[in-house]
Amino acid sequence: MLDNAPNSSDAITVVIADDDDDIRASLHYLLGNANYSILETTNGMQTLDYVNACDTPTIVLLDLTMPQMSGFEVMRCYAATHQVPHAVRFILLTARNPYFTDEDTQVLQKLQVPLVKKPFDIDEIMLVIEATAHTFEI
Numbered sequence: 001m002l003d004n005a006p007n008s009s010d011a012i013t014v015v016i017a018d019d020d021d022d023i024r025a026s027l028h029y030l031l032g033n034a035n036y037s038i039l040e041t042t043n044g045m046q047t048l049d050y051v052n053a054c055d056t057p058t059i060v061l062l063d064l065t066m067p068q069m070s071g072f073e074v075m076r077c078y079a080a081t082h083q084v085p086h087a088v089r090f091i092l093l094t095a096r097n098p099y100f101t102d103e104d105t106q107v108l109q110k111l112q113v114p115l116v117k118k119p120f121d122i123d124e125i126m127l128v129i130e131a132t133a134h135t136f137e138i
Helices: 021-032 044-053 071-081 102-111 122-133
Strands: 013-017 037-041 058-063 088-094 115-117
Touching (some): 058 122, 088 122, 115 122
Parallel strands (some): 013 037
16 A cells, blocks of 8 residues: 555655554554554654654644644644645644634644544555655655
């Protein structure tokens, strides 16, 4: 499924940032089979702490609604303190039809964040991850 990903998907870390145990387990299984390094976080603060310290290619599968800090708050904080493009790419996951403020839209555009609706199709999310992986120069 990820045959065209950069030569070393193991050189890319995927952070599964979601407070739903089942979503994390499903994505962990799927991405583990694709040879990605995987890290899991369960709230926005853990996720922000990780991405702020990150300097290697990382894709964050970011749930919009999480405890302590929403996905948008994570992206806003990240965008305010990092040059873009940087080592981190975000893919926003949501089960709702979110209302985007002008500020939200600006952050999504600045960080070039794709949106994947839950429940997601496995092929769809893998294509989005693959496309995001191709944005890194590895």
